[in-house]
Amino acid sequence: AQKVTQAQTEISVVEKEDVTLDCVYETRDTTYYLFWYKQPPSGELVFLIRRNSFDEQNEISGRYSWNFQKSTSSFNFTITASQVVDSAVYFCALSGGVDSSYKLIFGSGTRLLVRP
Amino acid sequence: DGGITQSPKYLFRKEGQNVTLSCEQNLNHDAMYWYRQDPGQGLRLIYYSQIVNDFQKGDIAEGYSVSREKKESFPLTVTSAQKNPTAFYLCASRSSGNTIYFGEGSWLTVV
Numbered sequence: 001a002q003k004v005t006q007a008q009t010e011i012s013v014v015e016k017e018d019v020t021l022d023c024v025y026e027t028r029d030t031t032y033y034l035f036w037y038k039q040p041p042s043g044e045l046v047f048l049i050r051r052n053s054f055d056e057q058n059e060i061s062g063r064y065s066w067n068f069q070k071s072t073s074s075f076n077f078t079i080t081a082s083q084v085v086d087s088a089v090y091f092c093a094l095s096g097g098v099d100s101s102y103k104l105i106f107g108s109g110t111r112l113l114v115r116p
Numbered sequence: 117d118g119g120i121t122q123s124p125k126y127l128f129r130k131e132g133q134n135v136t137l138s139c140e141q142n143l144n145h146d147a148m149y150w151y152r153q154d155p156g157q158g159l160r161l162i163y164y165s166q167i168v169n170d171f172q173k174g175d176i177a178e179g180y181s182v183s184r185e186k187k188e189s190f191p192l193t194v195t196s197a198q199k200n201p202t203a204f205y206l207c208a209s210r211s212s213g214n215t216i217y218f219g220e221g222s223w224l225t226v227v
Contacts, residue, residue, distance in 0.1 A: 033214055043204060045159075045218035091158060095216070101166060102147065102214055103174070106158035 002027045004094050006107035013082055014115050021077040021110045023092030029053075031097040034068065034075045035104065039089040051075065082114045119143065120219035122207050128227050129194065129201065137192045137222045139207035147210040148190040152176060152203045153221075159206060165190055194224060202226050 003026040036048040120141045151159040161174030165184040179198025207219045
């Protein structure tokens with residue numbers, strides 16, 4: 001069975017601090033996809049990144065970076081120099097390949113509060 | 117602009133009524149999905165459709181129904197059989213590169 005665990009329910013930091021959101025996944029698929037989404041208070045889910053299981057390269061996009069490690073089944077998300085606008089709920093999600101119709105399995109989310 | 121449009125944003129349902137949530141996309145995506153989110157929780161899959169005129173149940177399909185008569189449209193009906201329908205509903209579609217994008221969501225409240 002597939003499962004995504006976000007153990008951090010809520011994180012509070014002061015602006016300009018770095019913060020890492022943890023994500024651990026379980027799957028038996030050899031091909032899978034990992035995602036991070038941001039959900040601001042307005043409710044919509046904003047796509048941040050997708051990684052394929054065969055590509056373990058870490059990625060950096062501005063203040064955001066992602067660390068994908070298959071050996072530990074983790075896909076952690078780091079925000080550098082956090083800002084108040086980063087306050088939101090962040091979801092990690094896992095999608096299997098064609099055999100599972102690419103359905104997304106979500107973690108329970110981590111609420112990030114960035115204080116001025 | 118290309119994207120996924122959900123309507124209405126807010127909907128109130130009386131006990132025993134069926135309501136339909138609209139989802140339209142102009143991204144030319146084949147696959148579409150409906151998810152439900154309860155307060156403080158993650159998302160759960162209700163129904164999905166890989167192609168026109170075909171759809172499958174997700175993890176919590178009871179009390180819901182869908183249709184997929186057009187590629188662009190994937191409406192969700194919340195029937196009176198759904199005993200606890202108050203939730204946030206999100207529609208999504210999948211790109212050819214297997215990235216899943218979401219609409220802005222619809223809030224449904226039973227009154």
